[in-house]
Amino acid sequence: MFAKMTSIGAYVPEKILTNKDLEKIVDTDDEWITKRTGIKTRHIAKDEVTSDLAYKAALNALKNANMQPDEIDMIILATISPDYFTMPSTACVVADKLGIVRPAVDIAAACTGFIYALAQAKAFIQSGMYKNILIIGAETISKIVNWKDRTTCVLFGDGAGAAIISATENKEEAIIDIDINADGKYQDYLITPGRGVKYGCETDRIWLEMKGNETFKVAVKTLSQSVRDILKRNNLTSEDIDWFVPHQANYRIIDAVARAIKMPKEKSVLTVHKYGNTSSASIPMAINEMVNIGKIKKGDLMLLDAFGGGFTWGSALVPFN
């Protein structure tokens, strides 16, 4: 038995925050943000929380697959901005919104969450345990960034993406390979210190903190290695890839990794200018956007990569069905 990506869906909240809007909030300017990151706008959730975005992305993925919620055997949801820290999981809240009683679990792999969710869904399906798994990356990071910290608040945005991973006997449709990694020695580089039991109420550092420049360097190095490794061990080159769909944190990271594997610019998917860094949601949102505008088509081979807090990072070779 193999696992395939059956469908994709996404949702973004309505409100758009531009770089010009941010100039009124923190000491920054459009030129700095554009030059250093490529970001122009991001969507911000006002009255919605992460499960609301996740639910709408899930409905979109179900509609695109022509499936009903009760055909889903399990939900795996990746987020760093859950409705509740500790419990219940946002996946449980989404299962309830969908009206299904099924195994549902959140995973904490930060911006690499979608690739980790994909790896888990693939393993469950290949084991024969489940037939259809709904995986979701959903974030309202606007609710966990410090709006007084210009080094982080300008970078992120809210959104959700969902995919249905299903069993197939057709190897041609199957996810080819997934590479996931983590190195906890970088745990302090990207962290929300005051939202767990270690510091808890003893600190007011409850917002996302990032050592941006250091993170950038490790991201480029590890991602380049991961995409090179996954291509090599599957006897593929950038010529065999139809679409490079990287995590959308910064166009400069995307560009550096694309150059490392000689990926032509026209095959690199860029949505960071519209949505900013939506963490675990960025890859499914980007795939969905490319499918909607008719670029990614059935049978196209996608190379995904992502990097995030932990640090975690990884890549995947996924045909679009």
Ligand code: UT7
């Ligand atoms: O998705 C999860 C993983 N996250 C990432 O992959 C993000 C990785 N990091 C990055 O994308 C980049 O490091 C940033 C975009 C966050 C920052 O770019 P940078 O080129 O690494 O800039 P920097 O941190 O070295 O800062 C350069 C200068 C500093 O001023 P001084 O010390 O040179 O005077 C900052 O204080 O830019 C200043 N700065 C800003 N200026 C205007 C930092 N943030 C801003 C801002 N507006 N928003």
